[in-house]
Amino acid sequence: MWVASENATLKSEPKASSTTLSSLAVGNKVSILESENRWYRIRTASGEEGWMYRGKLTDAPPSKETEVSDNLFSSMQSSSISADEAQTSRSIRGLSKETEQYAQKRGTPEVYKKALDQVLAIRITDKEVAVFLKEGKIGEYAP
Amino acid sequence: MHKKNAIFFGLSLACLLFVGAASADVDRQVSKATDTAPLQFAGLLDKLLDPESKERKMLSGAVSVLGSASEIDYKSERTIGESLALEGFRRYGLPVKDKALQEYVNLVGNAVAKNSDRPNIPYSFVVVESPLQNAFSCPGGIIFVSSGLLKTIQSEDQLAGVLAHEVAHVGHKHALQSIQRAQFFNGVGKITAATMEGKKGKEFENMIGGLQDTLFDKGLDQNMEFEADKTALETTYRTGYDPNGFVDVLKELKRIQSQSTQKGSWFSTHPPLNQRIQNCQDQLRRYPDAKTLAHLPDRFLQNQKRVPN
Numbered sequence: 113m114w115v116a117s118e119n120a121t122l123k124s125e126p127k128a129s130s131t132t133l134s135s136l137a138v139g140n141k142v143s144i145l146e147s148e149n150r151w152y153r154i155r156t157a158s159g160e161e162g163w164m165y166r167g168k169l170t171d172a173p174p175s176k177e178t179e180v181s182d183n184l185f186s187s188m189q190s191s192s193i194s195a196d197e198a199q200t201s202r203s204i205r206g207l208s209k210e211t212e213q214y215a216q217k218r219g220t221p222e223v224y225k226k227a228l229d230q231v232l233a234i235r236i237t238d239k240e241v242a243v244f245l246k247e248g249k250i251g252e253y254a255p
Numbered sequence: 256m257h258k259k260n261a262i263f264f265g266l267s268l269a270c271l272l273f274v275g276a277a278s279a280d281v282d283r284q285v286s287k288a289t290d291t292a293p294l295q296f297a298g299l300l301d302k303l304l305d306p307e308s309k310e311r312k313m314l315s316g317a318v319s320v321l322g323s324a325s326e327i328d329y330k331s332e333r334t335i336g337e338s339l340a341l342e343g344f345r346r347y348g349l350p351v352k353d354k355a356l357q358e359y360v361n362l363v364g365n366a367v368a369k370n371s372d373r374p375n376i377p378y379s380f381v382v383v384e385s386p387l388q389n390a391f392s393c394p395g396g397i398i399f400v401s402s403g404l405l406k407t408i409q410s411e412d413q414l415a416g417v418l419a420h421e422v423a424h425v426g427h428k429h430a431l432q433s434i435q436r437a438q439f440f441n442g443v444g445k446i447t448a449a450t451m452e453g454k455k456g457k458e459f460e461n462m463i464g465g466l467q468d469t470l471f472d473k474g475l476d477q478n479m480e481f482e483a484d485k486t487a488l489e490t491t492y493r494t495g496y497d498p499n500g501f502v503d504v505l506k507e508l509k510r511i512q513s514q515s516t517q518k519g520s521w522f523s524t525h526p527p528l529n530q531r532i533q534n535c536q537d538q539l540r541r542y543p544d545a546k547t548l549a550h551l552p553d554r555f556l557q558n559q560k561r562v563p564n
Contacts, residue, residue: 116370116374116493117369117370117374117493118369118374118375119369138374138375166493167370167492167493167494167495168370168493170493207337208330208333208334208337209448210334210446210447210448210450210451211334211337211338211341213448213451213452213456214334214338214341214451214459214460214463215338215341217451217456217460218341218460220341220345221345223344223349224341224344224345224349225341227344227349227350228337228340228341228344228397230350231340231350231357231379231381231397232379232397234357234358234361234379235377236358236361236362236365238369240362241362241365241366241369244362244363244366245366245494245495248411248549248551248554249549250366250494250495250496250548250549250551251493251494251495251549252495253495254495254548254549
């Protein structure tokens with residue numbers, strides 16, 4: 113199995129409230145040792161063991177980038193592509209310069225540009241998502 | 256009186272054909288090798304796996320030309336998406352002015368996006384004021400959902416399914432595939448300030464026009480819809496929502512559709528809901544405990560009250 117979700121944490125016990133041992137990045141290959149309810153006890157490539165919620169894992173290498181891509185060999189490059197992509201996306205804030213150029217040429221009314229700026233300004237943190245899931249008793253927070 | 260129903264959930268086939276052509280080429284090379292001698296077949300594979308080999312360079316070179324548009328960098332993809340989003344407001348309406356509602360939809364959307372096929376880019380979700388039953392996604396991760404569709408949805412697992420479907424289109428780069436052959440990409444692999452000027456700038460505008468035509472009017476290739484449906488079920492299930500919620504939305508849209516008096520282009524250009532529902536139901540067999548997962552109608556309905564009439 114492979115880690116396929118962001119915020120995939122390795123836990124000491126098969127419940128969300130147990131101690132977090134570490135965080136695993138998307139693409140890490142793990143072996144399944146046992147399962148309990150919706151949790152798997154796993155071992156990482158470096159030998160670390162712990163519990164992970166099943167939804168964070170998939171049985172296929174999690175690289176849709178490569179599946180969609182036409183490049184036969186892109187699986188070999190997938191990790192570097194993802195890293196670049198993640199780095200670029202973190203640095204993006206508001207409308208790009210090129211979008212501004214497009215808007216200017218199209219004579220896009222200010223109100224639409226402002227609307228898009230406001231949409232892009234809403235940033236949801238990992239912690240906010242975790243609290244939201246916990247309040248809803250969703251996924252790893254289900255009883 | 257019935258409102259015109261419009262749901263836009265995806266895009267075209269251009270790149271799938273490209274992919275097919277590229278792999279057929281490889282198949283031909285491989286089968287030629289196997290015809291002559293098994294040892295040569297093994298030899299070809301070895302060469303193909305060696306990044307320095309002539310065969311590998313030849314093959315990956317040919318393939319990367321075919322795949323240029325779908326492999327554009329994230330920043331360029333984002334510019335296409337932002338430009339399309341500006342047109343989305345023009346076409347469908349402005350965001351509903353309610354911060355709490357927008358944040359709620361962003362929380363559900365980001366929760367599913369983290370378990371999607373492409374969890375490592377930022378996603379933004381926006382509820383726009385429009386009576387149409389509509390949701391669509393722009394390349395790079397900006398996702399629209401209409402207030403009309405939010406009125407139809409009845410629980411959080413249903414909303415999660417719809418947003419996961421749109422996230423899946425972004426993950427599969429369906430919109431980008433549909434513009435792979437756009438004139439703009441002739442000789443251009445990356446969008447820069449320079450490519451937004453002059454002839455190329457005009458071609459960029461044409462490309463966004465074509466994308467609007469596909470996303471807002473013509474509708475989407477049905478194989479892409481089926482693919483996004485399948486991915487949406489998997490994503491909602493992995494997040495911990497009941498994936499049946501998504502199928503419930505499709506069923507409700509089918510019910511509304513059957514009452515609609517405006518059986519115009521929508522019906523001829525979109526995949527039949529019956530087929531989508533059937534495909535989803537086949538896929539749901541993979542999730543025997545699905546119904547025990549989260550539904551959260553109350554939390555959803557609390558937020559739905561904020562949607563203007």
